[in-house]
Amino acid sequence: MSQFNPKTFKAVLLLIALLFAIAGFSQDKNAFTLQIDSFYAKIKEQKNPQIIDARSPEEFAINHINGAVNFNLETKNYIQYVAKLDKSKPVFIYSIGAGRSGQLANELLKNGFSDVHDLDGGIAAWIGGGKPFYSNTKNKLSxxxxxxxxxxxxxxxxxxxxxxxxxxxxxxxxxxxxxxxxxxxxxxxxxxxxxxxxxxxxxxxxxxxxxxxxxxxxxxxxxxxxxxxxxxxxxxxxxxx
Structure with a gap:
């Protein structure tokens, strides 16, 4: 019978802990990041969906998802915008990729929001998927x-x-x-x-x-x-x- 090796046992425990940490991180990330079809389907389920455009005001003014409000963690009256949200209902967030929207989603989850969804691919995925959007510019190319x-x-x-x-x-x-x-x-x-x-x-x-x-x-x-x-x-x- 082989002898018990404390160093080997400790290494195995550390490896198991690391695997659980990685799995936990993946679950946290996947808990609120959705692909375009799932994101759109969940929005359609809501009578008055809470949609947040986490880009800058300049970007939002040019184009955005219909019905979205515009704010992010850098917005001056950020707390006031959050206070207007209903924590009992889903919140849908997007940006140009996943940076600003992902940060905002994490912050909302930390502050009592349990049903938060971030759009993978952001506005590119939404418009690129042919979903309805607002634009105040005339296309330069037909x-x-x-x-x-x-x-x-x-x-x-x-x-x-x-x-x-x-x-x-x-x-x-x-x-x-x-x-x-x-x-x-x-x-x-x-x-x-x-x-x-x-x-x-x-x-x-x-x-x-x-x-x-x-x-x-x-x-x-x-x-x-x-x-x-x-x-x-x-x-x-x-x-x-």
């Missing part, structure tokens, strides 16, 4: 004009994002590198939420900002959610048949 660009050029790389999206800003220098390398062989089109929300809605394929779509002869050849390894992935896509 769907017909967009399709003409896609079909009249052999290879088109479309960058979809927002001027308020930090990850989207990191894509811009990569696009310039691609433009310099491929020249007229690749047509690059930049679609911003603030200028062309209806294009994003009509595509019904955007789940997050940034989203990159590569067209060949009018058809989607490659799609990428997020800008990580963008140059590498575009090079591989263009090199394939």
């Amino acid at each position: 769907q017909a004009e967009y399709q003409k660009i896609v079909t009249s050029n052999n290879t088109v790389l479309v960058d979809i994002g927002s001027r308020y999206c930090g990850a989207c800003k990191k894509v811009k220098p990569v696009l310039e590198t691609i433009r310099a390398q491929y020249g007229e062989d690749v047509k690059i089109v930049e679609i911003d939420l603030e200028d062309n929300p209806q294009i994003i809605a009509d595509l019904k394929t955007v789940k997050v900002f940034p989203t990159l779509i590569l067209y060949r002869k009018g058809k989607i050849f490659f799609k990428k959610d997020g800008g990580q390894d963008l140059k590498k992935d575009v090079d591989l896509a263009l090199a394939s048949n």
